[in-house]
Amino acid sequence: MKNNAIFTLSNGIRVVYQHVPSTNIVHCGLFLGVGSRDETTVNQGIAHFWEHMAFKGTRRRTSLDIIKSLDSIGGELNAFTDKEKIVFYASARDRYFERAVDVLTDITFQSTFPTKELEKERGVILEEMAMYDDSPDDSIQDELEAVVFSNHPMGMNILGNENTVRAFRKRDFVSFFSAHADNRKIVFSVVGNITLDAVERMAVKYLESKPVLRSHARRKKFNDYQQQEKILQRGAKQSRCAIGRDAYPLEHASRVPFYLLNNIFGGPGMNSRLNLSVREKHGLVYSIDSHYHAYSDTGMFAIYFGTEPSQVKKCMKLIRREMDKLCTKRLSPTELASAKDQIKGQLALSEENNLGIMLMMGRAVLEQDRVPALEELFEKIDAVTARSMQKAANEMFDEDKLSYLYMEPMTK
Numbered sequence: 001m002k003n004n005a006i007f008t009l010s011n012g013i014r015v016v017y018q019h020v021p022s023t024n025i026v027h028c029g030l031f032l033g034v035g036s037r038d039e040t041t042v043n044q045g046i047a048h049f050w051e052h053m054a055f056k057g058t059r060r061r062t063s064l065d066i067i068k069s070l071d072s073i074g075g076e077l078n079a080f081t082d083k084e085k086i087v088f089y090a091s092a093r094d095r096y097f098e099r100a101v102d103v104l105t106d107i108t109f110q111s112t113f114p115t116k117e118l119e120k121e122r123g124v125i126l127e128e129m130a131m132y133d134d135s136p137d138d139s140i141q142d143e144l145e146a147v148v149f150s151n152h153p154m155g156m157n158i159l160g161n162e163n164t165v166r167a168f169r170k171r172d173f174v175s176f177f178s179a180h181a182d183n184r185k186i187v188f189s190v191v192g193n194i195t196l197d198a199v200e201r202m203a204v205k206y207l208e209s210k211p212v213l214r215s216h217a218r219r220k221k222f223n224d225y226q227q228q229e230k231i232l233q234r235g236a237k238q239s240r241c242a243i244g245r246d247a248y249p250l251e252h253a254s255r256v257p258f259y260l261l262n263n264i265f266g267g268p269g270m271n272s273r274l275n276l277s278v279r280e281k282h283g284l285v286y287s288i289d290s291h292y293h294a295y296s297d298t299g300m301f302a303i304y305f306g307t308e309p310s311q312v313k314k315c316m317k318l319i320r321r322e323m324d325k326l327c328t329k330r331l332s333p334t335e336l337a338s339a340k341d342q343i344k345g346q347l348a349l350s351e352e353n354n355l356g357i358m359l360m361m362g363r364a365v366l367e368q369d370r371v372p373a374l375e376e377l378f379e380k381i382d383a384v385t386a387r388s389m390q391k392a393a394n395e396m397f398d399e400d401k402l403s404y405l406y407m408e409p410m411t412k
Contacts, residue, residue, distance in 0.1 A: 004361065013183050014188070016188070016371060017190045019192075021193050025192060026094045026191070026192030028089065028097070028101060029358055030108050031186065032086045033185030034181065035081060035082055035085050037083045038180050042164070043176060044160045045158070045161065046168060048158050055067075056117035057111070057117055058107060060110065070096070070100060074092070076091045077089075077104075082158065083158070084295060085366060089104070094194055097192070097198065101206050105206040115170060118169075125159065126166075129160075132159065134235075136236050142158070143405055145157075148246060150228065152222050154298065180215050182213055190358065191361070219297075221298075225245065229403065233410045234408070237409055238308065239408050240305075241305055241306070241315070241316075242405040244303065247298070247299030247396060248299045255299075257391070259292060260384050261396075262301070263339065263346075264331075264339050265290055269346075271342075275289070278318050284308075284311050285307050286306070287305065288303070290304075323397040329390075330389070330390045347378075
């Protein structure tokens with residue numbers, strides 16, 4: 001990334017900024033390095049619930065004040081929770097930059113978890129859980145994670161379960177924040193036509209005054225993957241299927257070769273091998289894709305598709321065929337060059353999205369303490385060889401290591 005700056009406040013919170021002169025919208029976000037993998041079976045879902053409760057009242061604002069704070073000027077305030085982080089973020093016209101920072105820091109650090117709001121939000125989350133259960137396309141990812149990361153916090157549903165969600169009290173949120181909040185794992189990310197001086201002033205005014213928080217909690221590493229097969233029944237006409245396994249972590253030497261390989265195999269392009277074979281040639285699915293996500297100490301590779309129950313075996317056979325091709329035959333120089341050019345284009349296009357840039361920068365600083373330049377990413381892609389991709393294919397597509405999840409229509 002060009003024109004970005006990274007600096008650290010005296011209390012350890014890091015700030016990353018990207019100047020974009022061609023916009024009058026500013027995007028900013030607070031990234032906290034705590035997520036659902038930091039939970040236990042007793043408090044499963046508390047990180048996500050905490051994210052919800054941050055919008056329900058602070059020492060200075062009611063829930064209605066928070067809702068109106070940016071909506072009233074056409075801005076947006078949002079948040080999400082994943083396995084390793086909670087992110088609160090805002091978008092507004094740059095003239096309202098300070099208001100956005102004020103609201104973000106308020107909901108992140110000054111939530112009061114009012115009991116009345118807690119009870120209402122408990123119902124909202126239980127409805128969210130029911131909605132996911134009623135939507136196989138949404139829930140299959142969570143179900144596959146539970147298979148791949150069995151008996152580990154990485155495999156627990158981010159939403160939690162009904163028993164834990166019903167049990168949470170204010171003291172649980174306070175305790176969780178106290179145990180896991182750490183300024184060394186907090187990043188403030190900003191993208192917009194704002195001067196660096198303005199970003200520094202806002203960071204000092206709203207963040208540097210926050211107390212130094214330190215956590216002694218240690219994440220449980222995942223190193224015990226076991227291949228499994230699981231069949232579930234759902235009220236749907238199609239069979240939803242998923243294939244997956246653990247994969248390379250963020251700093252692994254094979255991460256970039258496999259990232260490139262996965263893009264060829266089942267990435268977002270209509271020319272992915274899975275799409276061309278299973279959908280375009282044989283017409284067995286509406287959509288089929290594969291995903292690779294690298295975490296700090298592990299990763300996950302997954303394939304998802306839906307089809308008629310009678311066509312599941314044929315789809316599996318076609319998927320295996322495409323895997324075997326990549327395992328046994330290296331890409332030609334022309335194929336390799338084309339694959340690299342495609343993924344470079346996808347990465348370049350992503351830089352047209354300023355909100356996406358802000359989220360990417362915050363994540364990069366949180367995970368790697370730096371923001372790789374696009375040219376650096378291109379160099380890593382250019383360094384990938386057909387041999388390294390074939391090696392990754394043979395490791396990741398090993399039939400004995402792949403887990404299978406089937407969501408079948410309920411039998412009458």
